Amino acid sequence: MTITGKPDEILPTSVRTEALEQLLTERGLIDPEVVDGIITEYETNVGPLNGAKVVAKAWTDPEYRQRLLQDGTAAIKELGFSGPMGWHIVVVENTPTTHNVVVCTLCSCYPWPVLGLPPSWYKDPAYRARVVKEPRAVLSEMGLDLEDDVQITVRDSTSEVRWLVLPERPAGTEHLTEEELVPLVSRDSMVGVAKVEAS
Numbered sequence: 485m486t487i488t489g490k491p492d493e494i495l496p497t498s499v500r501t502e503a504l505e506q507l508l509t510e511r512g513l514i515d516p517e518v519v520d521g522i523i524t525e526y527e528t529n530v531g532p533l534n535g536a537k538v539v540a541k542a543w544t545d546p547e548y549r550q551r552l553l554q555d556g557t558a559a560i561k562e563l564g565f566s567g568p569m570g571w572h573i574v575v576v577e578n579t580p581t582t583h584n585v586v587v588c589t590l591c592s593c594y595p596w597p598v599l600g601l602p603p604s605w606y607k608d609p610a611y612r613a614r615v616v617k618e619p620r621a622v623l624s625e626m627g628l629d630l631e632d633d634v635q636i637t638v639r640d641s642t643s644e645v646r647w648l649v650l651p652e653r654p655a656g657t658e659h660l661t662e663e664e665l666v667p668l669v670s671r672d673s674m675v676g677v678a679k680v681e682a683s
């Protein structure tokens with residue numbers, strides 16, 4: 485692919501990404517088949533179910549919860565989940581009085597081994613810019629209304645640190661087993677833009 489255009493012309497991200505991939509391939513720095521394989525793996529096999537398993541275990545095993553909050557990457561690896569975009573995952577806990585919500589203000593950094601690929605709204609420049617400045621309003625627009633006395637902390641993911649939210653276990657789920665809790669845990673609750681509902 486050849487890219488022409490005025491130097492100050494900003495090309496769409498997809499074009500720039502393709503150009504970069506081609507350049508890296510030409511220089512022998514990456515193998516396009518490996519890149520395609522990674523994308524397929526994360527599109528089809530790895531999704532938020534891994535994160536849901538981590539959350540359900542933390543809800544039912546207090547010692548695991550403690551390890552998870554102390555060293556997220558290691559505790560997540562205990563369940564067999566690790567890999568690219570997940571070498572340093574930090575887990576923060578939502579409680580009735582404190583709420584964490586995750587963003588990547590620069591691009592779309594996201595903990596792939598536990599959540600798969602990021603949803604489009606997570607990559608949206610409007611979400612990335614606004615959630616930092618007015619998190620309560622953005623969360624409300626996304627359907628999550630928090631009480632005024634709940635303290636909101638916005639966690640900015642980077643290529644070094646990727647955040648995962650441990651959502652609150654909803655009331656009315658005390659009788660459920662770890663396996664039964666897994667399907668309740670939504671992707672959005674682990675990014676902090678939703679709560680987990682009891683059913």
Ligand code: FE
Pocket residue numbers: 588589590591592593594641642643
């Ligand atoms: Fe990013």
